[in-house]
Amino acid sequence: MIEKEEENLDKAEDGKNIEDTPRDRVRLSDICADVKISQIMSKETTVVKDTEPIEAIVELMTTTPYHSFPVLNSDDELVGVIGQDNILELLFFERSHRNHYTHLMAIKALSEEAATLMVHHPVTISHDATLCEAADLMIKHHIDRMCVVDDKKLVGVISKSDLIKKIYELRG
């Protein structure tokens, strides 16, 4: 993985030597097509089980720097995501406007474990997708972070800052 990164860096360097113009950025975006998500994702992610009590997740949010947690089932498959928005909506449910009192919200407000509160349809990206594909998705659809999966198993999480860091690194 490290070797590959070095290769990419070399390519970037070559680009600079040949033509030191703003077109570098275009080339950089070409290079990003060779960088796999699995190379830049955060592998050490804090996950929660679908049976995890909500209270424990709230506590986890205060002790970790993450904005959202992937939720796994007993077979370790990714089944959802719980984010700050979900927790805030739950904590301030009584204060929310009448329009938010839908049937689904009421069920979520009663949830005691992750499975009921989580978003059941997290946006995922395959581990062998490229940095370019991730960037396209994130920019086009305003997605902050995505779960990286191999089949249904979670292998990591990729965020906008992971992309920015990598691009910064590639630019030297």
Place this chain on the structure above:
Amino acid sequence: MDALLQIMVILFLARVLSELSERSGLPGIIGEIGAGFIFALAFRPDDIETFAFFAELGAIFLLFTAGYKEVHIKELKAASASALIPTISQICVAFGFGFILGEMFGFGFTESLFMAVAFSPTSISVVVKTLIDTDYLSSKPGSMMLTSAIFDDIIGIFLLSLVVSIATLNQFPSGIHILGILGEILTFIFIMGFLGWKILPRLFEYIQKMHTKESLFSFVILIALFSAYLSERFGLHAVIGAFFGGVILSDLPIAKIEAVQKKVSGIAYGFFTPLFFAFIGLSVETEVLFTAGTFATLVIILALSGKLIGGFIGTKLVGFSSMDSLIFGIGMMPRAGVELVVIAIGKELGIISNEVFSAIVLMVVVSIIVSPILLEMSIRYKERGVTVSK
């Protein structure tokens, strides 16, 4: 009146009156129905073709967003089967009351059936605020209401598909007819299921990579329209297809990303559904309401008491106390969505008269106003009883 001006005035009135009703503690839908009603009184428009078309799209979007945003197939699996008895009981009694009332007034079979179906659904969201304010959401009757409402929605849609298909037969359905209709419904559900399971995930993979502006949003809307059209080809009504279209998209991550959800919500709740509710209000005939005083009163009493009695009996059967059963029954009373779609379709097909239509709209408005009040009263009464006995 110019169509453009008409839509503009109605949307404006719907927004202002909806705000007023929200501010006075009532759901916005009352203001939206009121907007149509006032518009009809003030302008007496003769050409409402464009408005009617938008209203039809409103009904399609109302049920599409219900499927797309509110339904979770997984929740249905998790919903406890113990809620089935109270749900079936309250639906059956309300349905029966509706049908008997139709027969009492000498309506035809299909008209009575439409009225029975319009009596059946519940819009639980009307009382959620009361349940929160009284801290009863997590109580035994409260959580039973929420679970029951999950089944209620599905049964409501099913009844609607059945009744629309029967109505198009124009005769008393035989066993073979019913089987044929059920076959059509099942084939349609099977096709939609296959689309949702195999085709759409792949299709949306390509769509999200498209360069055209707002392609993802466009395709979500296209699925709504396509499923509405497809269901019509199967002899079901467009709104039923739209609902299933929403359901098959509801678990598709790329179709459910926040940015797209907001746009769908915007076009549905910000434009189409207010027009649908306003159209309902516009179609109410005041004269009919005054002349049909007894009938309208009976519709209100039977529709509300049907849910109350059915809910009471059903929860008693699963071992609730009398007070809890009463609270559950009252919680099942409000109507605010599917029933209006039912009568709008019934009127469009020429099956239900203006009299029935107007009486049911009045029943919906009354149920929205009285259910939260009665619910709060019954909860307070129960709590007083508890403190006294302590």
